Amino acid sequence: MMVAVGSLVGRLGMRQWGVGPSALTRGPLTACRRWAGASADTVYDVVVSGGGLVGAAMACALGKRISGEGGKKGAQELKSTCGHGISFVGFGAWDHICNMRCRAFRRMQVWDSCSEALIMFDKDKLDDMGYIVENDVIMHALTKQLEAVSDRVTVLYRSKAVGYTWPGPFSMADSSPWVHITLGDGSTLQTKLLIGADGHNSGVRQAAGIQNVSWNYDQSAVVATLHLSEPTENNVAWQRFLPSGPIALLPLSDTSSSLVWSTSHDHAAELVSMDEEEFVDSINSAFWSDANHTDFIDSASTMLHYVVALLKPTKVSARQLPPSIARVDAKSRARFPLGLGHAVEYVRPRVALIGDAAHRVHPLAGQGVNMGFGDISSLVHHLSTAAFNGKDLGSMSHLTGYETDRQRHNTALLVATDILKRLYSTSAMPPVLLRTWGLQATNAVSPLKVSGHSELQDFCSLRKDC
Amino acid sequence: MWRGRKLSSCGVRFLETLGFGYPSTLAELPLRTSWSGTMWFRAYRMTFSCLTRIKSYRSSWKRLCSTSQTTVDSNEVKTFLALAHKWWDEQGVFAPLHSMNDLRVPFIRDNLLKTSANHQLGKPLSGMKILDVGCGGGLLTEPLGRLGASVIGIDPVDENIKIAQHHKSFDPGLRKRIEYRACSLEEIVEETAETFDAVVASEVVEHVIDIEAFMQCCYRVLKPSGSLFVTTINKTQLSYALGIVFSEQIAGIVPKGTHTWEKFVSPEKLESILESNGLSVQTVAGMLYNPFSGYWHWSENTSLNYAAHAIRSKVQEHPEPAELFSKRETEELSANASTNPCVCEELKK
Numbered sequence: 001m002m003v004a005v006g007s008l009v010g011r012l013g014m015r016q017w018g019v020g021p022s023a024l025t026r027g028p029l030t031a032c033r034r035w036a037g038a039s040a041d042t043v044y045d046v047v048v049s050g051g052g053l054v055g056a057a058m059a060c061a062l063g064k065r066i067s068g069e070g071g072k073k074g075a076q077e078l079k080s081t082c083g084h085g086i087s088f089v090g091f092g093a094w095d096h097i098c099n100m101r102c103r104a105f106r107r108m109q110v111w112d113s114c115s116e117a118l119i120m121f122d123k124d125k126l127d128d129m130g131y132i133v134e135n136d137v138i139m140h141a142l143t144k145q146l147e148a149v150s151d152r153v154t155v156l157y158r159s160k161a162v163g164y165t166w167p168g169p170f171s172m173a174d175s176s177p178w179v180h181i182t183l184g185d186g187s188t189l190q191t192k193l194l195i196g197a198d199g200h201n202s203g204v205r206q207a208a209g210i211q212n213v214s215w216n217y218d219q220s221a222v223v224a225t226l227h228l229s230e231p232t233e234n235n236v237a238w239q240r241f242l243p244s245g246p247i248a249l250l251p252l253s254d255t256s257s258s259l260v261w262s263t264s265h266d267h268a269a270e271l272v273s274m275d276e277e278e279f280v281d282s283i284n285s286a287f288w289s290d291a292n293h294t295d296f297i298d299s300a301s302t303m304l305h306y307v308v309a310l311l312k313p314t315k316v317s318a319r320q321l322p323p324s325i326a327r328v329d330a331k332s333r334a335r336f337p338l339g340l341g342h343a344v345e346y347v348r349p350r351v352a353l354i355g356d357a358a359h360r361v362h363p364l365a366g367q368g369v370n371m372g373f374g375d376i377s378s379l380v381h382h383l384s385t386a387a388f389n390g391k392d393l394g395s396m397s398h399l400t401g402y403e404t405d406r407q408r409h410n411t412a413l414l415v416a417t418d419i420l421k422r423l424y425s426t427s428a429m430p431p432v433l434l435r436t437w438g439l440q441a442t443n444a445v446s447p448l449k450v451s452g453h454s455e456l457q458d459f460c461s462l463r464k465d466c
Numbered sequence: 467m468w469r470g471r472k473l474s475s476c477g478v479r480f481l482e483t484l485g486f487g488y489p490s491t492l493a494e495l496p497l498r499t500s501w502s503g504t505m506w507f508r509a510y511r512m513t514f515s516c517l518t519r520i521k522s523y524r525s526s527w528k529r530l531c532s533t534s535q536t537t538v539d540s541n542e543v544k545t546f547l548a549l550a551h552k553w554w555d556e557q558g559v560f561a562p563l564h565s566m567n568d569l570r571v572p573f574i575r576d577n578l579l580k581t582s583a584n585h586q587l588g589k590p591l592s593g594m595k596i597l598d599v600g601c602g603g604g605l606l607t608e609p610l611g612r613l614g615a616s617v618i619g620i621d622p623v624d625e626n627i628k629i630a631q632h633h634k635s636f637d638p639g640l641r642k643r644i645e646y647r648a649c650s651l652e653e654i655v656e657e658t659a660e661t662f663d664a665v666v667a668s669e670v671v672e673h674v675i676d677i678e679a680f681m682q683c684c685y686r687v688l689k690p691s692g693s694l695f696v697t698t699i700n701k702t703q704l705s706y707a708l709g710i711v712f713s714e715q716i717a718g719i720v721p722k723g724t725h726t727w728e729k730f731v732s733p734e735k736l737e738s739i740l741e742s743n744g745l746s747v748q749t750v751a752g753m754l755y756n757p758f759s760g761y762w763h764w765s766e767n768t769s770l771n772y773a774a775h776a777i778r779s780k781v782q783e784h785p786e787p788a789e790l791f792s793k794r795e796t797e798e799l800s801a802n803a804s805t806n807p808c809v810c811e812e813l814k815k
Binding site: 042043177387388389390391392396397 | 556565567572575590608612613633636638639
């Protein structure tokens with residue numbers, strides 16, 4: 001379920017007066033004041049606007065003390081902990097997640113409905129490839145972690161930012177060099193760096209005047225929590241490309257799985273409103289029916305299959321069928337529209353965009369929130385280095401480093417996802433043939449598969465249960 | 467898009483400076499687009515006037531050296547006065563200095579942390595007292611303050627101090643940690659003798675009249691075993707060609723008239739001045755600026771910019787000249803066939 005619980009403003013403040021003995025143990029991005037007593041003079045190091053998965057995770061990551069010793073060793077430590085992607089372990093939320101529920105998956109099968117072509121991802125010795133974690137579980141873990149760093153991070157629940165004032169190019173006159181955020185209750189916050197994590201209709205991005213390249217897909221995603229007919233090991237993620245859009249089944253436990261079905265707006269509305277039995281039947285049929293197969297494509301794919309077996313007579317992945325569905329959780333059905341979006345700039349002086357505010361992607365690859373976590377990792381790395389060099393946090397010199405890092409990575413993924421979506425949105429002969437052979441070849445050629453696999457893996461490979 | 471400005475503005479400035487005189491006034495020259503043969507005449511005239519000016523500067527320098535009691539050069543003061551309001555524009559004329567912080571702040575921080583056993587988490591320079599000589603608008607003073615040090619920034623130009631005060635006033639965290647004073651180093655030597663853990667003279671020694679006197683003052687305000695950090699420009703043909711002609715006259719990376727080649731100091735000369743004033747040189751490292759990317763890099767090559775770190779020796783104040791001479795002899799004997807006695811340690815980043 002897509003969650004947007006009002007808007008949440010998390011902040012890291014700076015003590016306004018004197019450096020007391022307790023404050024000496026704090027890091028450069030730390031020390032904070034309780035909101036109730038904040039005076040007009042308080043300037044915060046960072047304000048995060050937006051309290052979803054990515055906004056809350058950003059606040060946690062900044063609040064957690066990352067540096068070890070000071071000195072060069074400290075700098076290296078900073079770089080190594082942040083260098084390989086967001087680590088929920090690094091800021092302590094992973095333990096909370098494990099104590100609630102998460103599901104490791106060991107295999108992923110992706111196949112076409114118009115042919116027999118399929119691709120199977122798994123690790124050697126069937127190690128865990130990644131984890132499926134529900135949205136609510138992540139939010140709960142992050143909220144707990146925010147409480148643990150509440151001396152450095154203040155969270156303002158149920159507060160909405162209604163206006164932003166940007167500083168001039170450089171402080172010459174008496175104008176304040178900080179960003180001013182006006183809240184719904186009329187109060188204002190001053191900050192050195194505003195991070196926009198407020199989703200694909202980002203208010204921060206609009207207020208900063210950053211251009212956004214976007215278009216709507218003619219699709220909505222339907223989500224639900226499903227109960228399997230019988231308990232099973234349930235450690236495989238399934239995705240089938242139907243002409244109307246991909247349908248995915250993600251394991252949550254031995255007896256339940258999560259559904260993400262991207263389809264036309266009309267069909268999505270139908271699915272959400274139909275009764276439970278009909279809904280369950282549609283799901284089962286979507287995964288099992290071969291109605292879209294054609295003889296021509298079948299023969300073509302069989303031919304390539306023989307060629308591949310001849311050249312590389314080792315692994316033959318037979319198509320497996322996902323477990324059948326018996327029931328759906330009442331009230332867990334929902335739908336939301338899909339589209340693509342990419343901000344032309346991720347940063348401006350004293351502003352940075354992360355998560356869906358910067359990029360919006362189709363859920364077919366399950367990478368939307370993972371890209372957001374990658375943004376957090378990169379931004380925290382750059383901010384830590386900047387803070388360790390005594391820099392002004394809102395300075396463009398390190399913000400552009402973050403932008404370059406992430407735009408390079410995200411653009412490639414967005415383009416690839418868009419191409420895949422378009423390629424699989426048709427049942428016309430030529431694209432079907434192309435994608436059938438392409439998928440079979442990729443499945444056979446290990447290096448291609450591994451590089452695609454690692455892209456999907458990313459860090460913890462959390463997949464949002466929306 | 468932010469750095470692209472440098473390249474495009476270079477082109478405009480090149481056209482503007484076809485009729486350069488040297489040293490120029492700070493008024494902007496009118497844009498000239500004529501490419502006739504008068505350009506060559508102008509270039510010849512420039513070179514000639516440049517050499518004349520160098521000579522006159524040299525003689526004035528000698529004159530001032532013998533009689534002045536200050537290290538402040540009033541011509542330099544005038545130069546910086548006109549630029550005072552531009553200090554905090556990160557993309558403006560002082561952009562290279564802003565970007566130089568990426569090298570000099572870690573240089574100062576890491577060398578100071580080596581000497582101190584007490585590492586405060588997140589505020590590595592906490593508890594240290596630092597003097598920033600020639601702080602200008604506070605470009606280097608503020609990062610040092612953010613890292614926890616108590617910093618006093620001094621500059622002879624009133625306007626610079628005003629700008630620095632104004633800029634720091636917005637940040638509650640810096641207000642208590644940084645203090646600015648409009649004065650020269652000599653004026654505070656008496657009251658701040660042996661007070662500072664570190665003295666920073668970044669991009670300053672190439673602007674002072676009497677480096678010897680300047681270093682003596684630095685020595686006196688440092689605590690025993692305190693650190694002195696200097697960044698400056700080497701006096702070589704390359705530094706003339708790139709540092710003056712290219713940077714100031716052609717590309718406009720540095721405002722015209724900022725530097726006088728005659729006042730540049732080679733690392734060898736700086737080292738000998740430091741050693742003879744009881745400051746033992748620990749590190750000398752070259753710095754290179756890439757005008758296209760706008761970033762600085764450490765380098766083994768010290769023929770343009772370089773940074774030096776020296777420590778005030780505990781034992782003797784001023785070694786006898788005879789002792790110094792024999793020390794140098796020993797150094798040369800033990801050195802390799804190389805004629806360069808300069809100690810160049812690569813700083814590991």
